[in-house]
Amino acid sequence: MDLITGSFHVALPMGDPSCVGEARRHAALLSMECGFNDVQAGRLALLVTELGGNLVRHARQGRLLLSVRPSQKEVEVLAIDSGPGIADLELCMGDGFSTGGTPGTGLGAVRRLASGFDMHSTVPEGTIISVRVHAKPQATRLHAIHVGAVSLAASGERICGDAWAFAVDGEQATAIVADGLGHGPQAAEAAREAVATFLEDPTATPSDTLRRIHGRLRRTCGAAVAVLHANAAAGTITTVGAGNVVGRVISGVSDRSVLTADGTAGRAIRTPVETTTPWPPHAVVILSSDGIATRWSSSCVTAALGRTPSVVAALVARDQRRGYDDATVAVLQRRN
Structure with missing residues (x-):
């Protein structure tokens, strides 16, 4: 049996580039809480930077939601906005598709760096992206x-x-x-x-x-x-x-x-x-x-x-x- 609990999500509006730095600092605290090593903490920082930069440059009412699940040694990051949405999800996931000049190479890089990734987008309502980073590989559990x-x-x-x-x-x-x-x-x-x-x-x-x-x-x-x-x-x-x-x-x-x-x-x-x-x-x-x-x-x-x-x-x-x-x-x- 898996017992799953988590902290509430800290919501960080992405109104300007300085907000991305604030989100990285909060992610660093969650990394310490989960016992991440330098590589894992670095992955989380890159994910927050890429997602936060996307929201600053492209989104309306963009915000990052960060939460920790100590029992799973996992940090969850949700990138949420209220438009304009992504018309072609397959195109935006491809390498070389720029999402704003941030250190990664777009959402394709985000998907590779994350332990778990999913997204949903509609035009003009907006986009939701979910990423998770684990402290260690998760055992495969075939729950229904x-x-x-x-x-x-x-x-x-x-x-x-x-x-x-x-x-x-x-x-x-x-x-x-x-x-x-x-x-x-x-x-x-x-x-x-x-x-x-x-x-x-x-x-x-x-x-x-x-x-x-x-x-x-x-x-x-x-x-x-x-x-x-x-x-x-x-x-x-x-x-x-x-x-x-x-x-x-x-x-x-x-x-x-x-x-x-x-x-x-x-x-x-x-x-x-x-x-x-x-x-x-x-x-x-x-x-x-x-x-x-x-x-x-x-x-x-x-x-x-x-x-x-x-x-x-x-x-x-x-x-x-x-x-x-x-x-x-x-x-x-x-x-x-």
Whole structure:
């Protein structure tokens, strides 16, 4: 079983070339946290430089999102913009295609340097690029479920009051998204406590997990929580929750909402009642906190169903984030 957790994404606007240097400095701190050697840290710095330079020169509202996953010894970099988009992805990936005179040779170099790479672009909406750098080669694990998440602090906050985690084992996975009440350190403490409780026994039923979280959060400000169990073999997801963390199951032909009950874990919740929902083969499962709009068209996701969960999560966060609250999007995808 793989337990996957991560820090919230630090969002760095790429308004001018000096912003790229700031992003490199933050990436250096994450490199140290992951124990990268000089070669690995250098690769990450080049990736940040290339992606950041692209955003400064070519994009509207470009920003880099950086996050660390200590358990995987991995740093994730997301390059996000709101246009103009790339009309010919195959051409831009070729060697010799200049993306702005930065030290690399464009996105082809980015793909070679990264341990993991994916991108999605539409005209004129914009582009999302996901790259990951590992401290060491990752063992091949043939899980049937892929996962990814994006978590962002509310505007003006230095810490995110949301938290997330996954446990993936073959054809089954469990997930949690917790949204601490309010903002700032107290909200973050409640969300982290919820995730820590989940990770103590990630194979427990969602309802049992929620009950344990409710008891553990009584000494905190409380949190909205959703817990999910996904079974790729059976094609089902089972969910339970309290508060305004909601779910969607989206495919090219269907869009189904998964709602949670009223309440706040740690304060007052109803008796947990699990809901089982079909999970079509090509559908993604999305859990989101209330920093994401509750009503939005699934068309933005259906265009990216073939992309990795991190790209799908970033796409939802880019287009549906409210801005005044912490925002988290967690995505599960079946391997087809």
